[in-house]
Each structure stands twice: as C-alpha cells, then as structure tokens.
Amino acid sequence: MHLTNEQEELLENGRFGERKAMEILCALGDIFGADRLVPISSAHVSGVSYKTIGDAGIEFLTDMSQGTRVKARTTANPIAMDRQRWKEMGIPEGFAQKQMEIVALYEKMGVEESWTCTPYLAGNRPSRGDIIAWAESSAVAFVNSVIGARTNREGGPSALASALTGLTPRYGLHVDDNRKATVIVDVSSPLKGKDFASLGCIVGEFAKDGIPYFRGLSASEDELKSLGAALASTGSIPLFHIEDVTPEHSNAVTDRLERIDVDRKDLDEKADELSSDEEPDLVAIGCPHLSMKELEELASIRETKRKGTEIWLCTSRHVYGQAKDLLNRLESVGKVLCDTCMVVCPIEERSGVVATDSGKAAFYLPKFCSQKVVFDDVESIMRRFL
Amino acid sequence: MKLSGRRISKGRAEGVGLVSTSPVSFLGDVDPESGLITDPKSDIFGESIQGRVLAFPFGRGSTVGSYVMYSAMRNQRAPLAIVNERAEAVVATGAVISGIPMIDGIDIGLLRTGDKMVVDADSSSVELPDVRLRRAVTSLLLNQGRVLLLKRSDEVGTQRGKWAGVSGYLEDDEDSVDRSRQEILEETGIGNPLLKEKGEPILARGNDTIWEVHPFLYEVDTREITIDWEHVEYRWIRPEEISSYDRVTRLKRVLDSIMRSQRTPRSD
Structure with missing residues (x-):
C-alpha cells in the first residue's frame, strides 16, 4: 500500500497511539490489497463495554490515548450500563467504576458521548457516498445499505485507528465493484x-x-x-x-x-427456532436502539399496568433527549435505559430468559450471555406483559 | 530451510512451534488467563500458546478476539510469534496492538508442532533451522491419454511397494529438465520424450525434510518400456484412476498440477 510522506512520518515518528494506529491500518491495507489510505468523514468505534473488553481493553485504551485525539467526528457503541441508572440495573460499584474509566478514556480522545449502536440516529449521520470507518455490524449494514455511505466492517481497534488518523485503507466496500x-x-x-x-x-x-x-x-x-x-x-x-x-x-x-x-x-x-417456551423474567426492547418513532409508538400503548416482569426500553442518550415529553408515559410502560442494551450489559447477573423482538438479540443472548429467548412482535410482547 | 511469506506485524522471535491445522478464534478458543487452547474441537486442545510460535491457517470469529490477544500479552501468556496461511483482520489487528511478530503466506502443512522456528517479520520469513530442503523431480509419462505408474521395488530406500511416477533426487547445481530426462531414460529406457508441461515446484513436508518436487509431464510414442531395479511393475492408467492406487505421497498433487492445463484427458 502506498503511503504519503506525511503518513510515513506518522508511522515512524508519531505518538504511540498514532504509530499503532498506522501499523493497524497498514497491516489491514496489505492484507486486503488496498492501494492507499483515504480520508474519512466519520468513525464509529466498538470495544466500549467493560463486559466485552475487560481490563485488557482498558490497558489498550490507556496506551492508545496518550496524547492522541480523534481526527474525524467519532461516536462509540453502547457501554455495559446506563450511566445514570446503573444502580437500578444491579450493576456492582466496582464494575461501574471500570466502565466509567473506559468512557473517560474515549472522551479524552475526543470521542462523542454517544454510547449507541445507532449513531445515525444520534447526530452522526453521513451522506450518500461518504467514506467512513465504522465498527458495530448493525450500524455498518444500515449506513451502507440505507444511507449509501461507504464503510467496511471494521473491528474496535481498526475503527479507533481510523478515528485517530482520520484515514482508512481503500479496499472492499469503498470500491464500486464490490458493492x-x-x-x-x-x-x-x-x-x-x-x-x-x-x-x-x-x-x-x-x-x-x-x-x-x-x-x-x-x-x-x-x-x-x-x-x-x-x-x-x-x-x-x-x-x-x-x-x-x-x-x-x-x-x-x-x-x-x-x-x-x-x-x-x-x-x-x-x-x-429463535424462541423458547420458557417464562421470561425480563422484557428487553431496543436492539438496535429505539428510534424516536419507535418510542412514540411505545408511548401510545394504552394499557400500561405492568404484570410484574421488568421491561427495558433501550435507546440512545441523544434520542432520549428528544423524547422528554414522552418520558412519563414511557416510564409507565418500562424502564427507559440509555447508553446500553441487553447484549452488552452483564444481563446474565440478573436474568435467564429474555423476551425481545430483536433478531440480533435473539441470536446473541443465548450465544454470549447464557440467556434463553422468547422472540415475538413488540405488540404481542406488550400485550402479554402489560 | 527458509520459507518466505508476507509481513503483517513487525518484529522477530524464535521458539518452538505449536501448529494447528484448523482455524482459531481468540474469543472462545483461547483462555487469556492461562494461555491454554480451550476449544475441544481444536487439534491443539489443551496446549499452551505461551512462549510458542503459534501457526494456524487463519483466524475466525468475533472482533473481540483482538483484545483477547492483547489480554494474553498483558498476562504474559501470548505466543512469541504468529504464522498464518492467510491473515484476516481480527488476528492481524490483535498481533499489531500486542506487538507480536506475525507473517502470513506460509503453507501451514509444511510446519510441525515441535519444530524450532525463527520468525522474522521484517524479512518476511520463517526459518526452520532443523529442517533441511531436498529437491526432487517427478515426471509423468503420457501416451494417448494414459499415464504411466511404476510400482517401487523393495530395494529402494523409501516408500517401497507404492505406485509412483518417474522420480529422482535433484542436486543443487543440476538442471531439473536434464535430471528428469535422465531418470526417464534410466527407469523406462525411453530416450526421446516430448516435454509437454513443467509444473511449479510443490513443497511437501517429510520428517526432518521439506521436499521441493519439480513436476513434469512428458508425451511418449510408445507404451513399451524397460524398467530397472527401482521398480517391479508398471501400468498405463487413466488419470482419474489414480485415486484407487496405493501411491507415494504427493503423486496426486503432481498429477493435478501438470494435468490441469491439459483439459479433459482423452481416454481410449
């Protein structure tokens, strides 16, 4: 892959985070046959939940963040808890502290306080043809398909590498023929x-x-x-x-x-096939994070007397901010949680069977969170639990 | 013996190889606390990656695998170096952020667990100091769509009783075409075969040897041959029949490499 003099300089003599970032981009560029690095207009990073990346992730981010800042607008994936309501979620204090360390490290690098898998509903909405570097598989599928911006399926470290350099290797979905x-x-x-x-x-x-x-x-x-x-x-x-x-x-x-x-x-x-017959002990809606329109639909449910089972409505802090007028109504339906979701929070500590309308959650909850799943329409779920 | 690949993550390391023939997912297959392979389906299940040169065809699975590798490195349970056939993003990224030297483009089939390996990403090579390279020629003779197989006698040094092509060692300063013609003359008595195809050399692993086999396809105008002491029997077979013969290792690969360009072989 061809590098400009400036890029060579960053690779050889940049700060630690910049050098590592360039090494990641060069390795990927070589693997996938990129001809050069191209500038990005936005980045979205994964590798944010303490449950997923653990102490090794904190160490990695601590090393990467020394004196470096993002060079393109950058949002980040959901974390393992609602930053304000983590106690209600049953998150232990020590865990919350670790999670907030990760949040602080990303913020120090200039990453927006987004904590959502739907950055495109939280202000980071590219335009058709924009070159971007996004992690979070669901957001990649949405932004390529529905918006027509261009990103490969980045991982946490490669999206961060692009954020810190403002560059991504040109290959794969950046090239017309591969779309x-x-x-x-x-x-x-x-x-x-x-x-x-x-x-x-x-x-x-x-x-x-x-x-x-x-x-x-x-x-x-x-x-x-x-x-x-x-x-x-x-x-x-x-x-x-x-x-x-x-x-x-x-x-x-x-x-x-x-x-x-x-x-x-x-x-x-x-x-x-996605659904089991077990009795749910938690209802979780909002994978990917709920949009304003989806919150409005939930707020319009008439019968809101809960039958005991806890209900989570997961959304981004950004959309939550726009839904202020609906919050009273929504809170009578379920707990509106921001910054997090059922897949990245330590759900296995509190629950064993989750009812959801999400195909993604129905696929990952049994695989990575030892949950059984009841998969159904939002309407049917709400009728059953309200 | 030195194998050339492609640099993925810089650095140099030497150590003992741990070789898996199946793909590895760092998330799920590797415990970063102990450095042990925890996937019971893996052919290196229960082995420790710590301080080894870890070789496997390619990575699979979640992107979180990169952090698992980083975690293993922080716990001092990381491999010394990584060798892949074909690098993909998760393992490559993990190696880069963890500072683990890595190269790809290496045929994992040439490596064995226990081999001493020197991985030098900066010169894009893996050296196997205890493994030597030996060169050989193997020729297949073709006559009207049939290929000559020879059954090796009990007097030869290796692979007795197996069906083979016309083979012989190739010395360093020797021309491979000359050597293949010489062997054909000695083993079949045919002096004027027509060279149809010269295949790319095939590398294959023996015990402490890597063989570099130079494949040839010759056309001959007779099925009358005179075998010498190296063989006891010969047959002219249809190429597709080769699978049913108890044959020397690599003969099928030799056949595939030189017959590919011959299109559908005629059979009579």
Whole structure:
C-alpha cells in the first residue's frame, strides 16, 4: 500500500497511539490489497463495554490515548450500563467504576458521548457516498445499505485507528465493484413486526458474507434497522439492497445471480427456532436502539399496568433527549435505559430468559450471555406483559 | 530451510512451534488467563500458546478476539510469534496492538508442532533451522491419454511397494529438465520424450525434510518400456484412476498440477 510522506512520518515518528494506529491500518491495507489510505468523514468505534473488553481493553485504551485525539467526528457503541441508572440495573460499584474509566478514556480522545449502536440516529449521520470507518455490524449494514455511505466492517481497534488518523485503507466496500449484489432474495409474503428480524436471520445464515438483493419488500427505516442488524448477526452481511427502496439498488445487479425464495412458512419457522417456551423474567426492547418513532409508538400503548416482569426500553442518550415529553408515559410502560442494551450489559447477573423482538438479540443472548429467548412482535410482547 | 511469506506485524522471535491445522478464534478458543487452547474441537486442545510460535491457517470469529490477544500479552501468556496461511483482520489487528511478530503466506502443512522456528517479520520469513530442503523431480509419462505408474521395488530406500511416477533426487547445481530426462531414460529406457508441461515446484513436508518436487509431464510414442531395479511393475492408467492406487505421497498433487492445463484427458 502506498503511503504519503506525511503518513510515513506518522508511522515512524508519531505518538504511540498514532504509530499503532498506522501499523493497524497498514497491516489491514496489505492484507486486503488496498492501494492507499483515504480520508474519512466519520468513525464509529466498538470495544466500549467493560463486559466485552475487560481490563485488557482498558490497558489498550490507556496506551492508545496518550496524547492522541480523534481526527474525524467519532461516536462509540453502547457501554455495559446506563450511566445514570446503573444502580437500578444491579450493576456492582466496582464494575461501574471500570466502565466509567473506559468512557473517560474515549472522551479524552475526543470521542462523542454517544454510547449507541445507532449513531445515525444520534447526530452522526453521513451522506450518500461518504467514506467512513465504522465498527458495530448493525450500524455498518444500515449506513451502507440505507444511507449509501461507504464503510467496511471494521473491528474496535481498526475503527479507533481510523478515528485517530482520520484515514482508512481503500479496499472492499469503498470500491464500486464490490458493492454489487451476490444473491437475489425473493420475498413472497408481506412482512410486519418481527418478520424483518426473522428474514434477516434466514438470509444472514444463507448469504454469509455476501450482499443480498431483496425483491418484493417494502420497509420503513426502523424495519430496515431491524433487518440489517439480524443480517449482520447470523451472517457477516455488510450491505444489502432492496429493489426500489435502497439508494444503490438500481446498479446492484449486473450478473446472473443465485436466487432464493423466502415465504411465510420460512419466516414462521425461523421465529419458532429463535424462541423458547420458557417464562421470561425480563422484557428487553431496543436492539438496535429505539428510534424516536419507535418510542412514540411505545408511548401510545394504552394499557400500561405492568404484570410484574421488568421491561427495558433501550435507546440512545441523544434520542432520549428528544423524547422528554414522552418520558412519563414511557416510564409507565418500562424502564427507559440509555447508553446500553441487553447484549452488552452483564444481563446474565440478573436474568435467564429474555423476551425481545430483536433478531440480533435473539441470536446473541443465548450465544454470549447464557440467556434463553422468547422472540415475538413488540405488540404481542406488550400485550402479554402489560 | 527458509520459507518466505508476507509481513503483517513487525518484529522477530524464535521458539518452538505449536501448529494447528484448523482455524482459531481468540474469543472462545483461547483462555487469556492461562494461555491454554480451550476449544475441544481444536487439534491443539489443551496446549499452551505461551512462549510458542503459534501457526494456524487463519483466524475466525468475533472482533473481540483482538483484545483477547492483547489480554494474553498483558498476562504474559501470548505466543512469541504468529504464522498464518492467510491473515484476516481480527488476528492481524490483535498481533499489531500486542506487538507480536506475525507473517502470513506460509503453507501451514509444511510446519510441525515441535519444530524450532525463527520468525522474522521484517524479512518476511520463517526459518526452520532443523529442517533441511531436498529437491526432487517427478515426471509423468503420457501416451494417448494414459499415464504411466511404476510400482517401487523393495530395494529402494523409501516408500517401497507404492505406485509412483518417474522420480529422482535433484542436486543443487543440476538442471531439473536434464535430471528428469535422465531418470526417464534410466527407469523406462525411453530416450526421446516430448516435454509437454513443467509444473511449479510443490513443497511437501517429510520428517526432518521439506521436499521441493519439480513436476513434469512428458508425451511418449510408445507404451513399451524397460524398467530397472527401482521398480517391479508398471501400468498405463487413466488419470482419474489414480485415486484407487496405493501411491507415494504427493503423486496426486503432481498429477493435478501438470494435468490441469491439459483439459479433459482423452481416454481410449
């Protein structure tokens, strides 16, 4: 990969964090055959929850943050707790302190106080064609597909390396030819509610790291958020197209492609497979984080007498700030938690069976958090627990 | 013996190899507290990566794996160096942030657990000081779509009783084509074979040896041959029949490498 004199200088003589950042970008650029580094307009980092990165992560961030600051606007993923309501979540004091150390290290580097998997709903919303470096698989799927900005599926350290240098290696999804569809998915049933998550789980498994092109699908932005998150969980899907819906659909199919059908039976079978018969001890909605519109829908639920089971509504601090007028109403439905979610908080300390409408959560909670899952539509879940 | 690869993470280290033939996920397969491989499905299950040169085909799994490697490094449980066939982002990033020398582009099949290895990322090489390189030629003779196999006698030094092509050692200063013609003359009595294909050398591991086998395909105008003491029997087979013969190691690879360009072989 070609480096400019200035980039060489950073690699050889930058501060520790800058040198490491350049080494990461050069290694990745060489592996993936990038020709050069290109400037980014935004970064989004993962590797923020103390539960995930542990003390090693703190040590890494401490080393990286010495005298370095981000060179592009940078947001960060959810942390392991609500920064204000962590006691209510049953988070131990020592754990909270460690988590706040991580928060402070990112803030010291100039990362925005975002703590969300939906940076695109929290002010960091790129435009079509923007070159960016984002981690968080669900946000990558959304921003590539729904907005048409360009990022590879970065990991925590590589997104941070891009943030600290303002650069990313040009390969993969930064190149036009690599954004074409690899498989056509014909959806023969109208979808609603959890169907988008089920569809994402089916196609993610099938298409692996390919780029699906959906036909017969119409969807709201929130439904696309849910679809993309599921696609990026059971598969490593970085980008999807939907005929007549997403911005790059018209140039997406250039070759004869393999085609699969998904019908009502497939969707219902997948939903059954994701769901267990156990009795939930927690309801958790908001994976990815709830949008303003989704909060409004939840606030409009009439019957709000809880039947004992705790309900979490997870969103970003940014959207929470916009929803001030709804908060009384929302708090009667469930606990509105910011900065965190059911997947990155230490949920296994308090719960064993979680009810959720998220395909991503239904996939990861059993795998990494030893939870059983009841997977259903928000409406049905709320009817059951309110 | 020195193998060339590609630098992923800078530095140099020497130590004893721990070689897995299956992909490794640092999240889930490796315990950063103890340095032990905890995946029961791994062929190096229960082994410690600490202080070893860890070689495996490629990484898999979550990006959190990079931090697990960093954690192992902070706990002084990290490998001395990493060797991959094909590097991917998680392991590469982990190696860079942890300051672990790493190269890729190395055929893991050439490495053995227990080998002494010197990984020098800055010269993009892995040296195996206790493993020597030996060169050899292997020729397949083709006549009207059939390929000659020879059964090795009990008097040869290695792989007795196995079916083979026409083979011989290649000395350092020798031309491989000359040597292959010489062997064909000695082992079959054919003096004027037509060279059809010269394959890329194939590397393969023996015990304390890595073989560099130079494959050749020759066309001959007769199936009448005279074998010498090295063989006891010969057959002209269809190329696709090779799988059913008890054959010397690497013969199939030799055949595949030189027959690929011959399209569908005719059979009579």
